[in-house]
Amino acid sequence: MENLLKVLKEFSKEDIEKLESFDRQYKALEKLHKEIKNPQDFLKLVVINALMSYQLQMKGEKYWETFSEFFSESPEIERFEEFIKTNNKRFLNAKLKRLHKVIKCVKKLFSNYSLTDLGKDLTILVKELSKCLNQKIDSKTVVFAAKMFMYGYRIAFGKNPEKLEEIAIPIDSRLSKISSDKNFWKKLSEKSRIPQIRLDAVLWIPMGLEESSLKELPEKLKFKLRRITELVKKKNSSCNSLRK
Template identity: 55%
Template sequence: MERLVEILREFSPEEINEIERNDRQFKALERLYERFKEREEEFYRLVLINALMSYQLQMKGEEYWEKFAEFFSNSKGMEDFEEFLKRFNRRFLSAKLKRLKKAIDCVSQIKVEQVRDAGQLVEELAKCMGQRKDSKTIVFAVKMLNYAVKVAEGDELEGLEEIAIPLDSRIGRISKDRDFWRKLSEKTGILQIKLDAIFWICQNEEHLKSLPEELRMKLEKVRERIFG
């Protein structure tokens, strides 16, 4: 871990911000926001609901969020979510449609524009969805809402240091041990959901090529350290 810590400490906050803004999921939200500039609350709710439904996908996560942005840029709004799932998130559809109703009810109870504390949001989402606070979809929902807030307001949620990394399949290839990610965050000073962005993008070789050379070289060091 120590060599990895040394490499990660080379990233400045500005570079981490650039990594997030180059995330294809972030760029998808930028496109979607163009449609919802006058309806920010609905924009935030759509993002939260889709994040809560982001599991067992039939395509890569980046592609799924691009489909999401494209679909809802040309739809009426939240009432079209069932149709979206039937087209782009069909695995275990019956169970997902039940979960969708729960997610919509849950998110509808939250005054998203007033919730600017990530820890509070995790508490509320975990309670109404009946999941652990470190469950993948719960913490991923907070990550994506933070992206949405950055897109809409150029700001971030408070309390992000309380949020665990979303342990999906890509992150799990590196380590499924939550303690590993907590310690890595403590030693590098990089929040866990920011580490998530770094390790996601460094696993996508094609995406890496599109980044500025200096940043790409740093990410390739991470990639080499993890995968050899």
């Protein structure tokens, strides 16, 4: 625990933002934003897709790149059913039923709250979507929607939304290999002083970065990433102490 915390504490906010900007999902949103000039239209699409990002037929990074390409051509929400039928076909009937509810909830959210409201308090998005979709406030897809909104908001406005520290981490299959215990992530966040919603970027983006991308990072950050990568690879020995 102490070794992991020591490295995590060395990451500044600037380090984390730099690292997040190398996330393939972030880059996919940057490309989409260039084609969609209206921030609200852009962020609606982002949140809807995040809420539908489960049981994928391809890796998450590829899925978001496909999403970006698809909606860059024509950014109408009405095209989502076509997109899901083509690119997210597992449990298709259930997903199409959920899609209609998701679209309704997202439209309601953006109708009741401005982007300024959501930017000042990202917990509004989590609470309202949780209530509308009848899901727990820390459910994976809801908090993942908050994370992707955070990415999109920063791309659109050049700053992060506020109250990130009050949102849980989206525990996916990668993070569950370290721990599926939500209290584990809460404690790790508190001790490292990194919001849960940003911890997975520090722990997992480095594992997927190509060497060419690593070369573009500052030397000090590359050194930190190599250390964190080594610790993640030793997750089995680290997890037991972190659960205490």
